[in-house]
Amino acid sequence: MSMPIESMLLAVSLNFLVFSVSFDDMIGQSFASLVPTMAAVESAIGLAIFVITFRVRGTIVVESINCIQG
Template sequence: MIIFISGIRGILLNRRNILVMSMSIESMLLAVNSNFLVFSVSSDDTMGQSFALSVPTVAAAESAIGLAIFIITFRVWGLLL
């Protein structure tokens, strides 16, 4: 819960810095993923483990979209070849 709250805090306090917002979203996904695994083990159910396998897919898609936004922004500004 502490990792998730720190991710929310990072988003709310740093709205102008996209890199910090992306890292905050990644930490929130990490917190949710660890909660899925802990509750799955404690309840003897494999559903949480299967959800935990799908969370990195969402994180990878979010990182790819963020990288694409950075590249397009730098091309528009003329800073990237």
């Protein structure tokens, strides 16, 4: 589920960069620098979910993750 979000963020970043160059403005480039930050946050959250699942269940099996409710 994080791959489509990552693709959308990269597309928005590319648009910011292109419009920044065409309008000769630095604001688009500063917004484009936030995209890698968001990608790092997204990866950290995903890794934290896997670590917590491993600590609680002792294994990371996809079939056992399906029964998580809450």
